[in-house]
Amino acid sequence: MADQLTLVEVSAFSGLTGALLTQALTGLFGYLGDKRKSNLELKSALRNKQIDIAESFYFVTGEKMAIVKKNIGYWQNWNHSRSEASLEFLNKEMVKLNIYLEKLDLENWKCNLVSLYFDVSLTDDLLIASNDRSKALYLKVLDVTDALKHALPDSKSDLYALYDKAISDMCGHYENVYAQMTSDMQIVKASLLSRLQGK
Template sequence: MVIIAAFAGLAGALLTQLLTGLFGYLGDRRKAKTERQLLFRNKQIEVAEQFYFMTGETMTVLRKSVEHWKNKNKQRSQASISFFNREIKKLDTYLEKLRTEHWKHNLVGLYFDVKLSHDRLIAANNRSHALYLTLLDTAEQIQQTGNEDLLKKYHTSLFDLCSQYDTIYQLLEEDLQRVKTALTTSFR
């Protein structure tokens, strides 16, 4: 009887140790998972804040660029055209400075499903640059030759450039909404 009681006590102690270890392991695993989820959410929030700020600033620059190009279509004095050009250069310099300081907005594709992916953004920028160069080349040809027939090409290029900027603006707006929706969903 003493032997059976001793084995029962030993079995009880082993069973207690086994269950304590199992519950400790499961608790630690759950705690680690919660910490990883919290770390991921904090990174998401950090990237989303940077994305919101940079996208808002980019959208402002795009709006001002479209206004600038649409105003070039009107008869303006050289002083007002120079003013517009200086303003656009200031905005471009400001945006470039922000991009170097706030680089985390580029990570938005890692944490959120956005339409304007890195590859698509590069393609949109390349198209914008090509349209911009076409517009500048046409404007210079008009100044050098005085050929009025090139005005139609100039206005078409201007319209294409503004349409391209509007398309990028709409994509950025959609991406802002996607990031906002994803963040609010994660807080529920």
């Protein structure tokens, strides 16, 4: 009878241990499954966000690159066109480009987040410095242009040389910005493709 009681106790204990072990393993597997699912959802959300930011960045940067090239073309043409009518036309075209550029920035704010997800060279600090340099170069051109308008005919040749240099400096700066934008587009593209391919 004692052996039967021991057998019942061992059997009951084994059943309880088995039930506890089953529950513990079920809980562990559930936890690991939930954690894995959560990690997959997080990675998917990150990938989707990166794609969204990259698409916005690509669109805006491509448009800005076109504007930079047009600005360079206008300034180089402006440098060779000195009639009031042609200068006025070019000025109106540049105003249109600048309005479009402002609209791009307002409607496509996501591209400003690109440095959070990708290692681009034009960080916020560099963009601010580049914009400051653009403004300074543009103001130099305006100052020389104003001096040309008010100069006596015999002193204009020196001012034309200064004007040519101011235009050249500004276009050179825009070319450097264009090159950096091209590089950043390649960085974003390569990084995004690498992440999508799981490398």
